[in-house]
Amino acid sequence: MRGRWVPGNKLTLLENGEGFFPRVFECIAAARQEVLLETFILFEDKVGKELHAALLAAAARGVQIDVTVDGYGSPDLSPGFISSLTHAGVRVHVFDPSPRLWGYRTNLFRRMHRKIVVVDGQRAFVGGINYSADHLADFGPEAKQDYAVEIEGPLVADIEEFVRAQLQIGQQKPASRLKQLLKARDKPADSTRDTLRSAGGAHAMLVTRDNREHQNDIERHYRIAIRGARHRIIIANAYFFPGYRLLRQLRKAAKRGVDVRLILQGEPDMPIVKIAASLLYHHLLGAGVKIYEYRERPLHGKVALTDDEWSTVGSSNLDPLSLSLNLEANVIIKDRAFNQQLADNLEKLIESSCEEIHAGDLPESRMWVSLRSFFVFHLLRRYPAWFGWLPAHLPRLAPAETLFEEGGLDHVNEGQAS
Template identity: 40%
Template sequence: MIPNNQVTLLPNAEVYFRAMEAALDRATHSIYLEAYIFENDNTGRRIAEALRRAALRGVKTHLLIDGFGSIRLPKSILVYLEAAGAKVMKFRPKTSPWTLRRRRLRRLHRKIVVVDQTIAFVGGINIIDEIEISSQPSMRLDYAVRVEGPLVKAIHDSVHRVWSRVAWSRLRPGCDKENDRSVASKEPKGLMRAAFLERNNIGHRRDIEDAYLQAIRQARREIMLASAYFLPGWNFRQALVKAARRGVRVVLLLQGRTDHRLLRYASQALYDSFLDAGIEIHEYHKSQLHAKVAVIDEHWATVGSSNLDPFSLLLSLEANVVVDDEKFAIKLKNSLEKAIDIGARRISENHWKIKSTQLRLVSWLSFGLVRLMIGIAGYAPGIKPGQVK
């Protein structure tokens, strides 16, 4: 944990994009933007124009998008940005739908913006029109944070490392030069303790999962988790069950409307054991739930890009901010409670146990298929039978 930060919760895409665009328009030295999905829609074109304006006034502008997540973004937009002086690259641009090889499944799933090494945005919101993709009058339930203070340096250093590695892998070594006149400020911007956590395969394989586990095992009163895709490993599941059995209120907010049926059905295979332990399960139906957040004991909170499933915890490049601050945690908790009250349905133990045999069979088959996919990809060496990592 690094002290003296100001971390502001951005509770939806509208607030997030407004704050991000304002920061991009104030940039004077450098911009780094990482995105899994960057769409050619109103939001995508709006952010592209902000990046272009920055590049035209001499700001060193860097855009890194995932080759699979942003596969539909036209090359013309990238050329348009490059013509203004922006540097643009794709993370693993070659994709194939016919293979489960590691390179295809390992994606840049982070959503980060760093401006002038003084302000950063981290969260789970992609560059996309939120309302249109959910086919609902409400935006998807999703979160991000704005960070100011000493923690920004850690975030900037991380995005620069990823940018440099991609530049060298694309045989574009000149693209990794910093050429930035700004210096990350260590001046206090607030009183909040916070940490930046990343997941990659170079020294940070389990940082995000370990932070969750430590907080869950230390919980004394309440654990609230919201995860778009929820299929954690054995140790994670047991930590939640043990917390519930020692009297901690454990609340899970999961998808009710989904864009990936396989993962939803696989998650439902876990409901029996969770409900038996007294864990509350709420499925969000008002719109699509895309959040990856948690609040524990009203002081520990995290917001980021990492789901609690094998693809985030084992494969993708992810980034979360952890905040140890009572006011921030209570604000996020209140937002989650409101979402539960107005948009979710609680799964009762009795109701779930009378579900059809067919649904239970589909859930367990989905659970097994996801395990098989991870095993084929070679990311689950040494896993004991019955465990999902």
């Protein structure tokens, strides 16, 4: 069940598309019973086509497959791409499909931002990597730096149960969906977890964010870990503009002597990302937090660690969209070996590809900094409540093939924050 520590897991860190795609495609190729896949972005490029081929081959062997994409993040899939999957028996679902208004997509908020794969109930993947070629180094200077985790062991049952529940809830009528959500809140852990053998020594849990019962779970686990840190915190996050309480915990940790290091975007895929994060630099640097801007290419990762055991990998950024609007999923891990592997990776990133930001690098007048800090402080305190006023629809899935018949799935590929 979500939010509970599950022992006996093995977790493997996967870096970028080079580490992630081969493992996922290999597992789909070996699937014998079922593949469950959720993603924010699926593009019809070389990566999307390779996934497409792997799913078709699995379906031809009789594997049951459910693929869920987000209606905002994946608007450009062609009828041929979808129909070949559905004719092979693959069930393709679109989260919150909405028509355009004057050429603009209207489903701007409450996106399904998760990236999850479960194969045969035995192996799962969770992280921040979408199915698009910009997660591969050969894409060029705009290729993204990102992470996912491969999971073996009893936690896979919890992840499988979660994805199944989302499929069931999303396809029901609104009244039934609400009843199912309330029922799922108190559902006991699935006994299938007990049938999965221990694969390693890691304790882990699946933590999700939704707009009903788990609105701040991921942020809360971050704050608990930061509050309990004693000697180090490293956070690498693509879109960084957290709420006031998380920011306060980072400052408190640095002031009590914890080595707090943030890896943020120096070459962002969207300029507003760097502008927003830089508004916090004076506030953080003044408390002793160290800030490093990743300059090699756009940073897309959503990972963190504290001390020697705790770490997390997932889809959740530390910004208003992920913390207050999107549907997200992170795995939280207690394991010294995994923590050290992630720490080694991030420290290497700092040494080879980052530039440290110092207070002297920010040539701004004291008056402007004070005035700006006042407004940012009040924004950070109130934005979770303000965002809560935005429409919070129940999860809604639609079969992809029916949307083409209705003209509801757009064929325009625009930039997305992912």
